[in-house]
Amino acid sequence: MIVNSDNKTDRTEEKKSMLDYLAPQVRQIQPSGIRKFFDLVSGNKDIITLGVGEPDFVTPWHVREACVYSLERGFTRYTSNSGTPELREAIAQYLYDNFSVAYEPKDEILVTVGGSEAIDLALRALISPGDEILIPEPSYITYSPITTISGGVPVGIETFAKDQFKLQAEQLEAAITPKSKVLVLSYPSNPTGGIMTYEDWLPIAKIVEKHDLIVISDEIYAELTYLGKHVSFASVPGMRDRTILVSGFSKAFAMTGWRMGYVCGHPDLISAMLKIHQYTIMCAPAMGQVAALEALTNGMEEKDRMVDSYNQRRRLVVQGFRDIGLECHEPQGAFYAFPSIQLTGLSSDEFAQRLLREAKVAAVPGDVFGLGGEGYLRCSYATSVSQLNEAIHRIGEFVRKLG
């Protein structure tokens, strides 16, 4: 009798799943709730979507054209690890002119593959196993999983509509333990549209100093503020060297697909991030860097026009939600409204799923954004006026029928 020993071996190891090979810190993180909702929506026709987290504008033509020209000229090679000197110069000038923060292009600015890479670099550079990372929520979905992957412990801090989803000093203080190391700030906020003013920052800065925290400030929506200019946390006195400033081109210049971002901070921190960046990424795409430089050099007028247009639509949706009886705090930044759906008695997830099925409107349930998101719905208003009007009409009908 011939025994096929290969088969036998297979059978004895049948119980070991491929998943068992995975690193536990990766295995334990959940796919984002946004992903789940994406799967529900895709394939559906005639849907109006308020679920999109990116501008509805196409990248301005002059930016696209500059990239095409650079390709024709053969600008297709690696750049310096930290990005082209011209782009870093332009970023430094831009940040200084607009947000009064000064960074040395040589060793305090690193061009990254989107703000996303910058967040990853910053968290990985700072976290040692067991460190607690403080994350005001509801928040963008990336900070907590990256923290977990790096061996850190995410600690959510709930923020509330009654405070316009601003981070409150008392709540921050209450969340701090001896293990707290990093505070992640993300204002203007995706998903709430909340912002922090200079006065809002001052008490936060005090606590940061008192507890010797390092701050990662994700200011990707800095250009999209509607009542006064954005105040960078790095511009608050004493905070510059404690802050890793993350930003990028996606939102302000309608350049999401280009994946162009940057991170600024103390040279010691940037050089640590540069180490990770040079071993994993090498450099941000050369053609994207050309486009980003063009956006900063000649794109301000177009950017202002886009911001103006978001602002008009912001007023429209907020009024629209209030008119159909949904409470909606006034978002002062980004391009999301975050109305409460609590009066319907449904959970965010139920509401969003039924809204999709019964009213053909897609929006993201608030609970996917962490603490404080349950009972809310994230609605992007980066969509045409006619679509917004129709969406609000449909949501109104839907809510009315729920009675």
Add this chain to the structure above:
Amino acid sequence: MKVLSELKQKLIELLREDARYTPELLATMLGASEEEVKTAIQELEQEHIIVKYATVVNSSKLDDEKVTALIEVQITPERGRGFDSIAERVYLYPQVKSVYLMSGAYDLLVEVEGRNLKDVASFVSQKLSTLESVLSTKTHFILKKYKQDGVIFEDHEEDHRLMISP
């Protein structure tokens, strides 16, 4: 020339985008009251700043054979009245869609629409070039319109965004 209030400037921008925006919608979008918006629009109309609410049509999709020509016209300006009186004599013809006074090699640029090529040709030879102060004309027929008043006619720029993204 007067400096318009910010509200009026924004109203003009939005109405240029879509003249059917209601005062209520405009008021919400601009953070003004409906009354303010109505008054501002009325004033813009009275001051002939807003002169007409028109529709931009992609006539290549229509089954008519109208032709449009741009005509360069060289003229001798009239003493004391410059180019204006001759421009008036040109623009009063209903088939003339627009008239511009130009710098450079010629003086007036006249846009003429006719039922067909012959129609435009006879307007040029019988009406336009026979005017006393007209020295010469050069007629250019428009073969295809790609973009008009900021609207790209064959724009298939669909929304390629993911339906849901973080």
